[in-house]
Amino acid sequence: MSALALVDSWPVETAAVGVVAADGVLARRGPADRVLPWASVTKLLTAGAVLVAVEEGIVELDEPAGPPDATVRHLLAHASGLPLEDGPPIARPGDRRIYSNPGFEALAALVAERAEMPFAEYLAGAVLEPVGLRATGLEGSPAWGASGPLEDLLGLGRELLAPRFVALETLAEAVEVAFPGLVGVLPGYGRQDPNDWGLGFELRDGKSPHWTGTRNSPRTFGHFGRAGTFLWVDPDAGLACACLTDRQFGDWAIEAWPALSDAVLEEFTSG
Numbered sequence: 515m516s517a518l519a520l521v522d523s524w525p526v527e528t529a530a531v532g533v534v535a536a537d538g539v540l541a542r543r544g545p546a547d548r549v550l551p552w553a554s555v556t557k558l559l560t561a562g563a564v565l566v567a568v569e570e571g572i573v574e575l576d577e578p579a580g581p582p583d584a585t586v587r588h589l590l591a592h593a594s595g596l597p598l599e600d601g602p603p604i605a606r607p608g609d610r611r612i613y614s615n616p617g618f619e620a621l622a623a624l625v626a627e628r629a630e631m632p633f634a635e636y637l638a639g640a641v642l643e644p645v646g647l648r649a650t651g652l653e654g655s656p657a658w659g660a661s662g663p664l665e666d667l668l669g670l671g672r673e674l675l676a677p678r679f680v681a682l683e684t685l686a687e688a689v690e691v692a693f694p695g696l697v698g699v700l701p702g703y704g705r706q707d708p709n710d711w712g713l714g715f716e717l718r719d720g721k722s723p724h725w726t727g728t729r730n731s732p733r734t735f736g737h738f739g740r741a742g743t744f745l746w747v748d749p750d751a752g753l754a755c756a757c758l759t760d761r762q763f764g765d766w767a768i769e770a771w772p773a774l775s776d777a778v779l780e781e782f783t784s785g
Contacts, residue, residue: 516541520770521774526766531543531755534754554737556655568684580607581595593696594617609696618714645673675752693711694708702738712735725767726772727773730746738763745757
C-alpha cells in the first residue's frame with residue numbers, strides 16, 4: 515500500500531498530500547488543484563521574500579527592526595520578544611523563542627516600505643512568480659494569509675530542495691539554527707528546550723514531540739499551519755512532503771502526521 519493511502523483514514527473531508535524530490539513529483543493523493551488555506555505555512559513564503567530582499571540590498575538581517583534592540587534576524591527567528599498576537603514585547607530580544615505572528619507582519623511592513631509597493635506585490639515578484647506558484651496568493655496577514663493548491667505547495671518543496679529564487683548559501687544560512695539554545699513553546703506541542711528555529715524555517719533538530727516523523731533527519735525544516743497544513747523538507751532524504759486539509763490542526767494531526775511522514779520516508783528512501 516502506498517504511504518499516501520494513510521490519509522484515507524484521516525477524520526477530514528478533504529486531504530491533498532504529495533511527495534517530491536528536486537527533479538519532480540513522486541506521488542500525490544487528493545485534489546492537487548483545489549485552493550486551500552496554508553495558514554502559518556505562509557511564513558515560508560514571507561521568509562523567502564525577506565531573504566530575496568536581503569539579497570537585493572533592500573533590508574539587512576542585522577539592521578534594527580521590531581521592538582527596541584531587535585533586528586530583522588530576531589523577527590525571522592521568533593526571537594524578538596514579541597508575543598503570539600498583538601501586544602507589547604514580553605521578553606528581551608534574544609532571550610526566548612516566542613512564536614509571533616506580529617513579528618512577521620513587521621517584517622512584511624518593512625519590506626513593503628523599502629520596496630515602495632504592497633508586500634503581496636513584492637511577494638509575487640520575489641517568490642511566487644519565480645517559483646511558479648501560479649495559483650497561490652496572499653490575501654491577509656503575511657503570517658498566515660496565503661492560500662493555494664497542493665500542486666503549488668509541492669512546487670515550493672521542490673524549490674527548497676534545490677533553490678533558484680535565492681542563492682544556495684542564503685538558504686543554507688536560513689535553515690541553520692538562529693540564536694542557538696533558546697527555550698520556547700512549539701505551538702501545539704509544548705515547551706521545547708531548545709526550541710530551535712532558522713530564519714523563518716522551523717527546524718526539527720532533536721525536538722520531541724514533533725509534527726514530523728521519527729525517520730525525519732534532524733536537518734528537516736519547514737512549517738505547519740493551524741488549517742491542518744504542513745510542508746517539510748528533509749535534505750538528507752532528498753524529499754519534501756506537503757499536506758493541505760480542510761480541518762484545523764488538532765489531536766488528529768498530532769497522531770496522523772508523524773505516521774504519514776515515517777511511511778513516506780520508508781517508501782521513498784528504501785532500496
